[in-house]
Amino acid sequence: MNANTGQVTSQVTDDRLQALGRAVLETEAAAIADLLPRVNGDFVRACHYMLGCEGRIVVLGMGKSGHIAGKLAATLASTGSPAFFVHPGEASHGDLGMITPRDVVLALSNSGETDEIITILPLIKRLGVPLITMTGKPRSTLAQAASVNIHVGVEQEACPLNLAPTSSTTAALAMGDALAVSLLEARGFTREDFARSHPGGKLGRRLLLLIDDIMHKGDGVPRVSPSASVRDALVEVSRKGLGMTTVMDDDQRLVGIFTDGDLRRSLDQGIDLHQTAVADVMTRQCKTITAGSLAAEALQTMEEHKINAVIVLDTQERVVGALNMHDLLRAGVV
Known part of the structure; x- marks a missing residue:
């Protein structure tokens, strides 16, 4: 499709569309499978930092990583690990005050070089809070500055141009879920606890209604x-x-x-x-x-x-x- 005119510039058959869709799923499934050996000592250390958190888990991310970070913060909060999302760009303009010395920071960046996060690194360090990062580059600036880095890099994006964040965001989302569920189990979080944080949902009604x-x-x-x-x-x-x-x-x-x-x-x-x-x-x-x-x-x-x-x-x-x-x-x- 021509981006300027909105007109389709090539004929794509139904079979080809199905093949493209399946290829995306196969690529992203492979990216998730590659994460298995990375659930290692670094993963465990990250869990311990978050389990020991006396405040909130503050999740950071820009762009597509920011969307994943927002979802992860919501998942953590609803499964027994109080958390909230802070936009790194806004953090430099006052929102950094939302982070306290009792918190843990979890930062997501595929490149590990996101300017908005790198800019606030010194301030995070000054607070003395643990910094957990999820990056695609273990040798990046962000990964090297972290208390612990979880490697979520992928071989290739599912995008045929290898540009649009696809496999990388899926991998980060899956690893984030792995963290949240591991913390849930470690905290002894129950179905009743989940229902209390979802009183408007069907599960809440099932578990709380007398x-x-x-x-x-x-x-x-x-x-x-x-x-x-x-x-x-x-x-x-x-x-x-x-x-x-x-x-x-x-x-x-x-x-x-x-x-x-x-x-x-x-x-x-x-x-x-x-x-x-x-x-x-x-x-x-x-x-x-x-x-x-x-x-x-x-x-x-x-x-x-x-x-x-x-x-x-x-x-x-x-x-x-x-x-x-x-x-x-x-x-x-x-």
């Missing part, structure tokens, strides 16, 4: 007495819309549950819906969960036992709520 927040309570809980007829139980099932009704005694304690499945089995037996007591056809051994449990636990119970609803009991084993799979779907837990 059944008390979504269950049906009070009059919303379907209920009949053991002496109620099957017909009365069916009316309650239809009225409350949960596909079942609880069967409770006078003390609000669960005796059993009557479901759509119980109704089908009753009809197969030819029972009289008006004369038969629900206690004669209900399911006595039903699954329950305790109030205050996570919604994810209710989901696990339903999936494990292949049921669509679960009854919620308090610590005195009295019925205080009920919920079904639709409630979990609406809450975004499923």
Whole structure:
């Protein structure tokens, strides 16, 4: 394509486009594979510096390396290693004050000669903070000034001109993820910790939402007495819309549950819906969960036992709520 006119200057077949795309993936996959032996003593030292950080991990990078640095800072912060991105160009104009002696600096530069980072090296050194670098040139100015340098250089870029940062940024991104995940494991970071930093996400909802927040309570809980007829139980099932009704005694304690499945089995037996007591056809051994449990636990119970609803009991084993799979779907837990 001509950059000035926007016109296509050569005919490229569909097969050729597929071949080009696959070549890029193969080149970048090879670049990542080459990183494996570089997860070595330098990698371990970098991890220890970051694990020992009493402040924040300050991540620097310019251009495409800056985009990778920003993503890495976000990944570190969301996985238990407080971090933020600082633009090296802005650092020379006041943002360097964001770095404190309690921090660790992580600088990304493929060439290792990025002017904006080199300019602030003396100030970083004056602060006495550990400097971790990820460069493509182990003998570069930045790598030589580092407390520890992780080599992320690549044989070639995936760009056919060997100019646009492609394989090099992929390699830096992959090594950054390797650091973040290693730190996550070392800190004992859990799924619950992750959810607390992502309360708006689906995982956050799954791991933090309580059944008390979504269950049906009070009059919303379907209920009949053991002496109620099957017909009365069916009316309650239809009225409350949960596909079942609880069967409770006078003390609000669960005796059993009557479901759509119980109704089908009753009809197969030819029972009289008006004369038969629900206690004669209900399911006595039903699954329950305790109030205050996570919604994810209710989901696990339903999936494990292949049921669509679960009854919620308090610590005195009295019925205080009920919920079904639709409630979990609406809450975004499923």
